[in-house]
Amino acid sequence: MATILDGKKTADRKLAVLREKIEDSALSPHLATVIAGTDPASLMYVRMKHKACEQVGITSVGITLPENAPTRTVVDTVLELNRDADIDGILVQLPLPAQVDSRRVIAAVHPGKDVDGFHPENLGLLFSGRPKFTPCTPTGIMALLAEYTIPVAGSRAVVVGRSIDVGRPMSALLTNADATVTVCHSKTRNLEEEIRRADILVSAIGKAHFITPAMVRPGAVVVDVGINHLDGKLVGDVDFEAVKKIASAITPVPGGVGPMTIATLMENTCRAAKERTCDRAL
Ligand SMILES: NC(=O)c1ccc[n+]([C@@H]2O[C@H](COP(=O)([O-])OP(=O)(O)OC[C@H]3O[C@@H](n4cnc5c(N)ncnc54)[C@H](OP(=O)(O)O)[C@@H]3O)[C@@H](O)[C@H]2O)c1
Numbered sequence: 001m002a003t004i005l006d007g008k009k010t011a012d013r014k015l016a017v018l019r020e021k022i023e024d025s026a027l028s029p030h031l032a033t034v035i036a037g038t039d040p041a042s043l044m045y046v047r048m049k050h051k052a053c054e055q056v057g058i059t060s061v062g063i064t065l066p067e068n069a070p071t072r073t074v075v076d077t078v079l080e081l082n083r084d085a086d087i088d089g090i091l092v093q094l095p096l097p098a099q100v101d102s103r104r105v106i107a108a109v110h111p112g113k114d115v116d117g118f119h120p121e122n123l124g125l126l127f128s129g130r131p132k133f134t135p136c137t138p139t140g141i142m143a144l145l146a147e148y149t150i151p152v153a154g155s156r157a158v159v160v161g162r163s164i165d166v167g168r169p170m171s172a173l174l175t176n177a178d179a180t181v182t183v184c185h186s187k188t189r190n191l192e193e194e195i196r197r198a199d200i201l202v203s204a205i206g207k208a209h210f211i212t213p214a215m216v217r218p219g220a221v222v223v224d225v226g227i228n229h230l231d232g233k234l235v236g237d238v239d240f241e242a243v244k245k246i247a248s249a250i251t252p253v254p255g256g257v258g259p260m261t262i263a264t265l266m267e268n269t270c271r272a273a274k275e276r277t278c279d280r281a282l
Helices: 007-024 038-055 073-082 102-108 120-127 137-148 167-176 192-196 257-281
Strands: 028-038 059-065 089-092 156-159 178-185 200-203 220-223 228-229 233-235
Touching: 007 038, 007 137, 007 257, 028 038, 028 073, 028 257, 038 059, 038 089, 038 257, 059 073, 073 089, 073 102, 089 257, 120 167, 137 167, 137 220, 137 257, 156 192, 167 178, 167 200, 178 192
Parallel strands: 028 059, 028 089, 156 178, 156 200, 200 220
Antiparallel strands: 228 233
16 A cells, blocks of 8 residues: 655645744745636635745735736736835736736746746756756655655656646656656657556646556556546545555645645745845845
8 A cells, every 4th residue: 555645744844844944034034926816716725825824924915906907917016026125925826817928927027036936037947957946836746755755866757747837847857856757748649658657657637537547557656736626525636545555655635735835835935035135135
């Protein structure tokens, strides 16, 4: 039976350590979130992020824009936060409404305040092997693998999904950690065969119970990023109950990757505060 990679426990411990570090430092980190519209899932994620801020002693402010806000309004909001000397980190909750050009909004965030790690400059640094701010979900996954001393170097890793927030940065972080990485997506031929080769499998598709035991190599480490609703329950991309019988380690949903994402956001915000304080002191 697989080891359960307990993201909740690991994240709680990380948040407690971070709280102490903030208390012991002269830092008073400040995060701003920007949301457009009233999508219930997005509102819930933003609430969870503000709650984590409170838990660790980060001041946070939330800006809510109307559902019909044009790109210009969202960009102007971000530019104002860039100029605000009190703000260390800016998080724009995605997805933005369809009329908003998300790429323009992300590019507007100052790279030094880009605690989500989605700005092209930060993604470029990550892909060139000199990471600075890296996207929270894949970074949280790397931290969880490290917590359970799962060897990454030399392993064969398969990432299913190639989104800019999860799949692509995940592949870069694994590559930087010396894994041999295959990225799969909806056009991948022989998908099952590719997945079955994984020592470390990361699924970020968004399809309930897509990954079945037949697709998983016995002994593989299985990381489930997916958040899906099935019969009124929150489930991942992986058929957890069946796959845990053959995997060597597996993340649950909920309680796996999600809490690690939020803990990483808190760490990135503290880092931004620290770097901005140092910059001001020089
Ligand atoms: N736990 C967390 O903290 C966290 C954070 C972020 C996201 N998530 C969850 O993770 C999931 C993925 O998120 P995302 O933002 O990466 O989603 P996304 O932007 O929709 O990307 C999904 C990816 O999965 C691929 N895909 C879809 N169906 C597939 C199939 N049948 N076979 C192979 N590949 C397939 C897509 O391929 P194409 O590129 O070819 O279309 C795409 O690359 C969602 O459930 C999301 O809610 C969780």
